Amino acid sequence: MALRDTALPEAAGPRPLAAPALDPADRARLLAGAHHDPHSLLGAHPVPEGVLFRALRPFADSVAVVVDGVSTPLVSEEDGLFAAVLPLDAVPAYTLRVAYGGDEREVEDPYRFLPALGDLDLHLVREGRHEELWRALGAEPMTHQGVTGTRFTVWAPNARGVRVAGDFCCWDGTAFPMRSLGAAGVWELFLPGIGEGTRYKFEITSRHGGRFLKADPMARRAEVPPDTASIVHASHYTWGDAEWMAHRGDVPVHVAPFSVYEVHLPSWRPGLSYRELAEVLPAYVTDLGFTHVELMPVAQHPFSGSWGYQVTGFYAPTARLGTPDDFKFLVDALHRAGVGVIVDWVPAHFPKDDWALARFDGDPLYEPGDARRAEHPDWGTFEFDFGRVEVRNFLVANATYWCEEFHIDGLRVDAVASMLYLDYSRDSGQWAPNVFGGREDLDAVAFLQEMNATVYRRNPGVVTIAEESTAWEGVTRPTDSGGLGFGLKWNMGWMHDSLQYIAKEPVHRKYHHHEMTFSMVYAYSENYVLPISHDEVVHGKQALVSKMPGDWWQRRANHRAYLGFMWAHPGKQLLFMGQEFAQGAEWSEAHGPEWWLLDDDYASAGDHRGVRDLVRELNTVYRATPALWERDTDPGGFRWVVGDAADDNVFAFLRYGADGAPLLAVSNFSPVVRHDYRLAVPEEVPAWAEVLNTDDGRFGGGGVGRSGPVKAANGEVLLTLPPLATVWLVPSAV
Incomplete structure (x- = not known):
């Protein structure tokens, strides 16, 4: 609070009069933190005898009202209440002088201020249409009626009362009850003198009589776990990425190169903060040629072992690595390096921690009231109530918040399938059909449509990406x-x-050949990303190179060949950290990638560097070759050359750019060299030259291949196919 030591004269004017007693019911509700309108009882109010002043200051020895420099004591009404009537004609400007154990401070009275939230904001909140909800709810430092402080607002429609508690009042919210602003279910209080860095929570009294502390759902900053308080925050960051933001939407993502490096920030380089990561991550990503990074969830989460997928603070970047402005510094650094930033966003569920969203005001609020809908059966969490407009608003605004406040370029939406189906992971009797008798969650569908439409309308150049594991029609329509x-x-x-195929011994692959070709049956049904994500290298699934059969050389060769096939296949690319240098162990969030595999004193460092060099070359050639990305969503951009050579374990196809320029990709998933392998190619191309060979000695391969162009004759070409390798060829002069 705005405190200052004072030495003011005692009252020199008319003597104060006794205050009328509070109605016993009002008094009881006020002291219990269950009053909907404390401002009607506290502060200054005209009465027939003058102006009634009443303050609630628990544990204070005395309270006086100061008007025009004159201090008039208020009379104790017990339980921390102090009141008196001054014979004044109108409510004056005033402050309070409060004494605790001989220490007197002059403070502003929070209960003399009008609401700091406007009617339009309240209307939009009630309608579920406030697209900048973070500007209306939460803790907002501001100057209100000429006084600096913080406006606290929270949506808690079922609460009997809400108070603000924090480090400024020893976490006892008795002195700071909030007022209800009506049908919107919003509670508000402006606290003078409270500023940035203040820790706080909301002390809620439920309609059932329970009282508990809750972190702010809209908090923009939070404490480092295991501490759980919210922190008053205002951004002071000055962005330096204007050029990036102006041009990021110049080329639609589906016709642009899009090669993504997936990162778990806390473990990529364990111990580094956001600002320290900004010194190394952009350089690493640009050196390897990725166009984007995808960050596993950065929103505040209490349990690090959840990798961020159990979010409690949807509007606050995790405090483990620094402040929100520190996170902006990292995003800015990536943008200035020419790297886009995608974040994982988790609207499918939230954890049950009693200090967070679960039963927020004593009743189901963010989660459905129907237990069959509320519980997420797989993760021991709650699902969001997508049918409630305020909850949908909370999430839709959150999506735009990350894009607008943090300049995020894309949202990868986690677990979409679990939102779309009412019977997801549920047995018969554990779910209820929709109004049409179907299993589709119509509310979730409407929410996803609203979220996507809002994000794209407000943020040109941003892309949303669905992790959706079923055949739901029209995900990218x-x-x-x-x-x-x-x-x-x-x-x-x-x-x-493809992972199932590549894990087979080569001798068995011919029986699984269709697993590598089937993707082209539906390749153009949606706009696809090909993901080798964190989910594929944990929980006993093994790292990518360790999925491969054979000895160490064969595993690395399979790994390289697979990446070459992946980068040439229609669709955008995503690779999880550690897989770019063939880490053999599963990823551990506690330790991160095994960077020591690249150290000079490690015997096989060259092997791992070779794979990393291949990834760099893949991205370099990929970005320079429009045929590999320009027509990812156009069936005319692909043609099989050999799709049925199951006995040979060979796949060959052509990719075409918008100008018709082709690239020939050939993968040999057998451990034998295939000499003079005949392939049909476009007759107008007289010769072909290798632009990439995963068996190149630079990458740790055997060096089988051609150094010069390969002539074509009568629409055919004879190639030497390296063992367990992928080669790319482009037209060349003879």
């Missing part, structure tokens, strides 16, 4: 055509099938 409205979708089918 525009919302005005009935689709969900995502820009891209993870191709989980391709990931599952």
